[in-house]
Amino acid sequence: MGHDVAGERPVDLVRVRYIDRDGREHLTPLDRVTAVPFEDGRMARRVPSYRGQRHTPGRYWSATTGQLLEYESYLESKWLTLLDFDPAVVGYSVQPLEFDGVDGRGAWRHVPDVFARRDDGSGWLLDVKDPNRLGSSKVTLQRQRTARVCARLGWDYQMVGEPLEQxxxxxxxxxxxxxxxxxxxxxxxxxxxxxxxxxxxxxxxxxxxxxxxxxxxxxxxxxxxxxxxxxxxxxxxxxxxxxxxxxx
CATH class of the missing domain: 1.10.10 (Arc Repressor Mutant, subunit A)
Incomplete structure (x- = not known):
């Protein structure tokens, strides 16, 4: 495992798995993915749908992309709509990639919910969580790990719950x-x-x-x-x- 200067803190070793627009799967070191157009890729994970599930999956037609995007919950569909409304967002995708990492707490994997590309070329990753779970230790650790990786990539990162009501x-x-x-x-x-x-x-x-x-x-x-x-x-x-x- 790598370390920061003077060995003060372990650095995450992270690979990124993603599927490009042509359906080819890639497993790539973190430092080689900054130029990947994740907004145009395919889903790295399929949204589950089964009888009796508590979530409400569906599809949202995006005016930004002109495509149907799958969502896992009604809450997630709200954020797809808000991204669609944001004039700075020129493209976005759902379940865009999987982080496969190891850090001081052990091995971990995570598929973020949404990747957005802004008109200045910057990347923006979002995780949509039930507000009742935002304070849990598991979710907090996931947020910390993902934020750390996004900082290395130069992306913005947010873990969001319910948007402002009005x-x-x-x-x-x-x-x-x-x-x-x-x-x-x-x-x-x-x-x-x-x-x-x-x-x-x-x-x-x-x-x-x-x-x-x-x-x-x-x-x-x-x-x-x-x-x-x-x-x-x-x-x-x-x-x-x-x-x-x-x-x-």
Whole structure:
């Protein structure tokens, strides 16, 4: 086992197992994977599905990737939606790789839940955990090991539980409008223009000839964050919205 300077602390010996986009399996030392496009790879572990299980697995269609992504629980699907909403995320995948390591506590393996690639090229690894388990010693050790490995790779790492309630309520609502609209697509430039200054949703739609059609287009623009509002406040007719470039 390797050691840090002066032998102060054992260093994890870690290999990474992953399956590339063409279905080829790789087992690679940690220092050789920084350039691997994990956001385009296949799942390193299949999500189990069986009668009587407590989790609720399913599939989420991602507007970012244009693909169906498997999730293991409803909580995990929330974070897939939040990543889909994040304009800095340009690609992501689930069950993307397996760490196979040895450290001072012994041998360990772990398949993180999600890998995301940001528009600046950086990597972001997430583990989604039941909030009731976040304080357990087993989960804490897993978090420490994974965070240590991500630090060596230069990736960000988070272990997350439930997202903020109001923010999730708003993003969940907007996710219903994540597919590009066909009917009313020509209204997008006008809506963005009218939101050049802060305006309530009710007043903005009042300018439109067909407000019901315009409403769906508006929420798609909010999903794309071309029009923005306070995500931590309830979404109402009185909610102030403004064009994204103005808000910046």
């Amino acid at each position: 923010r999730w309520a708003n993003v969940s609502w907007l996710s219903g409008y994540r597919r590009p609209p066909n009917l009313g697509a020509e209204l997008m430039p006008r809506l963005v223009g009218l939101a050049g200054r802060p305006v309530t949703i009710g007043d903005l739609l009042g300018f439109m000839e067909y407000p019901d059609i315009a409403r769906a287009v508006l929420f798609h623009l909010c999903w794309k964050q071309r029009i923005v509002f306070d995500l931590d406040a309830p979404l109402r007719e009185s909610t102030l919205v403004v064009a994204g470039e103005v808000a910046q």
